[in-house]
Amino acid sequence: MSWDDAQLSRRTLIGTVWAAPVVLAAVAAPLAAASTNQRxxxxxxxxxxxxxxxxxxxxxxxxxxxxxxxxxxxxxxxxxxxxxxxxxxxxxxxxxxxxxxxxxxxxxxxxxxxxxxxxxxxxxxxxxxxxxxxxxxxxxxxxxxxxxxxxxxxxxxxxx
The missing domain is CATH 2.60.40.1530 (ntegrin, alpha v. Chain A, domain 4)
Incomplete structure (x- = not known):
């Protein structure tokens, strides 16, 4: 399959790139909350x-x-x-x-x-x-x- 056959539009590519930080933030937030130091x-x-x-x-x-x-x-x-x-x-x-x-x-x-x-x-x-x-x-x-x-x-x- 060639790049032309993939039917990957510019809009799909840009949408995926912009969504990546949201996914990373959604995963990182619970990890940060779980690592809160106790005293x-x-x-x-x-x-x-x-x-x-x-x-x-x-x-x-x-x-x-x-x-x-x-x-x-x-x-x-x-x-x-x-x-x-x-x-x-x-x-x-x-x-x-x-x-x-x-x-x-x-x-x-x-x-x-x-x-x-x-x-x-x-x-x-x-x-x-x-x-x-x-x-x-x-x-x-x-x-x-x-x-x-x-x-x-x-x-x-x-x-x-």
Whole structure:
């Protein structure tokens, strides 16, 4: 069949070209709606100066403000650690497991249990400054991640 035999009119061709963006927009709209990020919320309490071992204690409740129940191991907490400026003693409680790593500047944790919408996990950790008189005070970067959720990030001073 030759081009002349196809009976393809200019009007048909132009109509098809103009319809393509409408079809693409109709397909893209539901995909964009489905990818809306959900959120965690938390307000850290601290720093608290504690003894045995001495250090800086922070506490927060990580609230699932989304509409999705997060399964065990779906949430990742990443702490950026400076081993020259402070010692990481780790999280407390039963809600978190540390993922082994060979990188001394990063601690990665994951949740042990599911987290339903509107509920929370308690998260607390202890870190100790190697020099309490250091200026500036060392900071720890703490980030919570989960699929479909906006990252939640904190910069927390480690003065004790």
């Amino acid at each position: 965690f919320t938390a307000t850290p309490a601290g720093p608290y100066d504690v003894t045995g071992p001495p250090g800086t204690l922070y506490y927060l409740d990580l609230v699932n403000d989304g509409t999705t129940t997060l399964a065990p191991r779906a949430i990742t907490a990443i702490a950026s650690v400076d081993p020259d400026r402070f010692t990481w003693y780790g999280p407390g409680g039963l809600d978190w497991d540390e993922i082994p790593s060979t990188d001394p500047t990063t601690v990665t944790l994951t949740n042990r249990f599911g987290l339903a919408p509107g509920t929370f996990f308690s998260f607390y950790f202890l870190a100790a400054s190697t020099d309490r008189s250091a200026s500036p005070t060392p900071d720890l970067q703490l980030t919570f991640l989960a699929p479909g959720y906006e990252p939640l990030m904190f910069t927390l001073a480690i003065p004790y």
